[in-house]
Amino acid sequence: MEGRLRASWRRSERYGVSPDEVSPVFTESVDTGSLLYDCAFEVLTGLQSTIANEPVGLMVADRNGLVLARLCNDPSILRSLDRVHLAPGFSYAERNAGTNGLGLSLADRVPTLVRASEHYCTELRHYTCAAVPVLDPVGGDLAGSINLTTWSESSSELLLALAQAAAGATSAMMLVRATGRTVRPAPRGEVFSVTGGASDGAPCPSPGWRTAHADALGALAAGRVTAVVGEAGAGKAALAAQARRSLVPRSRILHARAPEAADVPAWLELWTPELRKPDTFIIVSGLHTLPAWAAGELARLFADARPAGPVPFVLTAPGFTSLPDEIAMLVDALVEVPPLRLRPDDVLPLARYVAGSIRRREVTFTPRAAAALTAYHWPGNATQLRRVVRDAVLRATVVDLHHLAPEVLDRGSRPLTRLERLERDEIVRCLVEPNQTMTRAAEELGIGRATLYRKIAHYRIELPTKD
Numbered sequence: 001m002e003g004r005l006r007a008s009w010r011r012s013e014r015y016g017v018s019p020d021e022v023s024p025v026f027t028e029s030v031d032t033g034s035l036l037y038d039c040a041f042e043v044l045t046g047l048q049s050t051i052a053n054e055p056v057g058l059m060v061a062d063r064n065g066l067v068l069a070r071l072c073n074d075p076s077i078l079r080s081l082d083r084v085h086l087a088p089g090f091s092y093a094e095r096n097a098g099t100n101g102l103g104l105s106l107a108d109r110v111p112t113l114v115r116a117s118e119h120y121c122t123e124l125r126h127y128t129c130a131a132v133p134v135l136d137p138v139g140g141d142l143a144g145s146i147n148l149t150t151w152s153e154s155s156s157e158l159l160l161a162l163a164q165a166a167a168g169a170t171s172a173m174m175l176v177r178a179t180g181r182t183v184r185p186a187p188r189g190e191v192f193s194v195t196g197g198a199s200d201g202a203p204c205p206s207p208g209w210r211t212a213h214a215d216a217l218g219a220l221a222a223g224r225v226t227a228v229v230g231e232a233g234a235g236k237a238a239l240a241a242q243a244r245r246s247l248v249p250r251s252r253i254l255h256a257r258a259p260e261a262a263d264v265p266a267w268l269e270l271w272t273p274e275l276r277k278p279d280t281f282i283i284v285s286g287l288h289t290l291p292a293w294a295a296g297e298l299a300r301l302f303a304d305a306r307p308a309g310p311v312p313f314v315l316t317a318p319g320f321t322s323l324p325d326e327i328a329m330l331v332d333a334l335v336e337v338p339p340l341r342l343r344p345d346d347v348l349p350l351a352r353y354v355a356g357s358i359r360r361r362e363v364t365f366t367p368r369a370a371a372a373l374t375a376y377h378w379p380g381n382a383t384q385l386r387r388v389v390r391d392a393v394l395r396a397t398v399v400d401l402h403h404l405a406p407e408v409l410d411r412g413s414r415p416l417t418r419l420e421r422l423e424r425d426e427i428v429r430c431l432v433e434p435n436q437t438m439t440r441a442a443e444e445l446g447i448g449r450a451t452l453y454r455k456i457a458h459y460r461i462e463l464p465t466k467d
Contacts, residue, residue, distance in 0.1 A: 004104070004108060004112075005099060005104075005114070005118055008094060008098075008099040008103075008104050008107065008120070009098075009099055009120055011094060011095075011107075012094060012095075012098035012099050012120040013120075015094070015095040015098075017095070017096070017097065017098040017120060017121065018098075018121065019098070019120060019121055019122060020121070020122055020123070021121070021123055022084050022085065022097050022098070022121045022123045022124055023085075023096075023097075024085050024086075024090040024091050024092055024096045024097045025090070025091045025096050026085070026089055026090050026091075027066055027089055027090075027091065028089065030066065030067075030068050030088055030089055031062070031068065032068065032069070034062075034068075035174050035177060035178060036060065036062065036068070036134065036143045036144050036170070036174065037060065037068050037069060038177075039170045039173040039174045039177065040060035040068075040069070040134065040144070040146060040166075040170045041060065041069050042173065043146075043166050043169045043170045043173065044058045044059075044060065044069070044071050044146070044166060045071065047162065047165075047166050048071045048073065051162075052073055052357065053073065053074075054074070054150070055074040055076065055077040055150055055151055055154070056072065056074070056077070056148055056149065056150045056154075056159070057070055057071070057072040057077060057078070057081050057086065057148070057149045057150070058070070058071045058072065058146075058147075058148055058166070059071075059086070059102070059146070059147040059148070059149070060134075060144060060145070060146055060147070060170075061092065061102055061106075061144050061145045061147060062143075062144045063106065063141075063142045063143060063144050064091060064093055064106075065091045065092045065093030065094070065096065065097075065102060065103055065106055065145075066089070066090070066091045066093075067086065067087060067088050067089065067090055067091070067092060067102075067147075068088060068144070069088055070086070070087055070088055077149075077150070077151065080126065081149065084123050084124060086149065092147075093106065093107075094106070094107050097121065097124070098119070098120030098121045098124075099114060099118065099119055099120035099121075100114055100119055100120070100121075100124055100129055101113060101114040101128075101129025101130055101131040101147055101149070102129060102131045102145055102147040104131070105131035105132060105133050105145045105147070106131075106133060106142065106144075106145050109133050109142060110133070111130075111131070111132040111133075111160060111163070111164055111167075112130070112131050112132070113128070113129070113130050113159070113160045114128070114129050115128045115152060116128060116152035125152065126151065126152055127149050127150065127151065127152055128149070128150055128151070128152050128154060128159060129147060129148070129149045130147070130148045130149075130159040130160040130162070130163040131145050131146065131147040131148070131163060132145065132146050132160075132163045132164050132166070132167035133145050133167065134146060134167050134170050134171050134174075135171060136171075136174070137171050137172070137174050137175035137178065138175065138178055143171075143174070145167075146163050146166045146167040146170060147163065148162055148163045148166075158254070158270075158271075161270055203349045203350075203353060204235075204343070204346040204349060204350065205345050205346065205349060206338075206343035206344070206345035206346045207345075208338035208342055208343045209235075209239070209337075209338070209343055209346055212228075212239055212335055212336065212337050212338065213239060213242060213243060213246075215333070215335045216228060216239055216240060216242075216243035216314075216335045217243045217246050217247065219332070219333035219335065220243055220244060220247055220310070220311070220314070221247055222333075223310050223311055224311065224332035224333040225302070225306070225311055225313075225315075225330045225331050225332045225333070226240075226311070226314045226315070226331070226332070226333045226334075226335060227314075227315040227316070227317060227320060227323060227328075227331045227333070227334050227335070228240050228314060228315070228316045228317075228335045228336075228337060229316070229317050229318065229319050229320055229334060229335070229336050229337070230318070230336055230337035230338070230339065231318070231337075231339045231381055232318065232380075232381065232383070233340075233380050233381035233382050233383030233384065234337045234338070234339050234340065234381045234382065235337055235340075235381070235382045236285070236316040236337050237255055237283050237285065237316055238382075239335070239337050240283050240314045240316065241253050241283065243314075244281045244314070248281070251279065251280075251281050252277075252279050252280045252281065253280075253281050253282075253283065254271065254274060254280060254281070254282045254283070255282075255283045255285070256271045256282055256283070256284045256285070257285050257286045258284075258285070258286030258287060258289050258290050259286075264290065264291060264294045268294065268297065268298070272298075272301050274312075275301060275302075275304075275305045275312050275313065276305070277312075278312075280312060281312055281313065281314070282312060282313045282314075283313070283314055283316060284298075284313055284314070284315050284316070285315075285316040285317070287315060287317060287322075287323055287324060287327055288317055288318065288322040288323060288324070290324060292324070295324035295325075295326050295327055296324075296326050298326075298327060299324070299326035299327050299329070299330060302327065302330055303330060315327065315331065320334055339378070339381055340378040340381045340382055340385065341377045341378050341379075341381075344374050344375075347373050347374050347376075347378070347385065348365065348370055348373060348374060350382060350385055350386075351365060351373055351385060351389045352365070354385070354386050354389045354390065354393075355389050355392075355393045355399070358389075358390055358393050358394070359393050359397060361397065363393050363397050363398075363399060364397065364398045364399065365399045366398065366399065366400045366401070368400060368401040369392075369399045369400050369401050369403065369404060372401055372404060372408050372409060372462075373385075373388075373404070373408065375462065376408045376409075388404060388405050388407075388408060391405060392404055392405075400432075400434070401432040402429070402432035402433055402434070404432075406424060406425040406428035406429065409428050409432075409461050409462060420459075423455070423459075424459045424461070426445065427441075427445065427452070427455055427456070427459070427461065428461060430444050430445055431456075431461070438452060438453075
């Protein structure tokens, strides 16, 4: 046991913490109006969407170890965390719960990973906890901690990387909201997320998706180095994950996104050892942004990983020509994912899948809403669809036309100015109200019917016929 952990165990014993049963202090009042809470909750909500089906509890605690919020989609670990009171209102400071990731990160003010038997209390040894302190970006004082908890047999290195990214993003957001100063955004891929959830299991019946899936499945089964290409948000990583799970249903899948150049060395050290693990499959994206030396290093590592057996990785990119030359030379198979506008048959199944995963129950789309979703051209592909559907189902479980974002009814090809978008959105808002008529809509907008018709034509607004 390393020195920090030994010192924490000694403190836990000195505090009189029970080694057999965890009994954290409960506080009825939790400050949900603080800047830390607002920023951390927003960051953790975004992080949760990238690991939607993984057994990870995401928490934010204040400087005293009091858990302010917890996000978790996995029912089994959620029930387990409730049993050990790792929940809002309970304090997991070291003096209350003994050696644990959250408490030790606050005590030492450094990123902390506590695995299984390293916990002081035996009740906590089923878990691995990664926690990173959040510092006040203005004064530098300790504000709290971001804590991620999973089962003890899960990958702890990835957990700590995710916690560090979340803590950094929280501190950056606090700086912007407290002072108005902007900061350099954290690179998207300095952390790579555990995948296998989100759109991985979404049903896509279109011929274009089925063909791409069959091509990817055949290439992976044949042990070929595969590059999946397509527009941003089209579902390249989801397709790769589906194909891999079709071959190896219980496969462990990681998604590594390339970061900014300065963070590439740490990024490579973090995930490339996973290439040697037979039960792990890695989806690598953003290779076109890598510096030349890193592309060469990765090409060597990819080449070394091939002789051991099935190829343990797949590459994604906007196009084959965007891959660095050294890596492109290794590619044996190219699979293209069509954009969503060419896969209209996938729109409603994807929408229902996303809606159900958010609401945890069946969500109905009216014929008018379904027609609007299917007819839209989706320039942002599945990423945009998920956003539109999420916003709609947070308002209703029977989604009608007026629950959808106005952009869905816009068939124009020219980018609109801010004022034009505001005018278009207001016209759409009026038109989609239940039992609305053109006369009433024109009156509400304060314009004549003829003007309203002209503006509908100008903005190329298409209203599905009422059912």
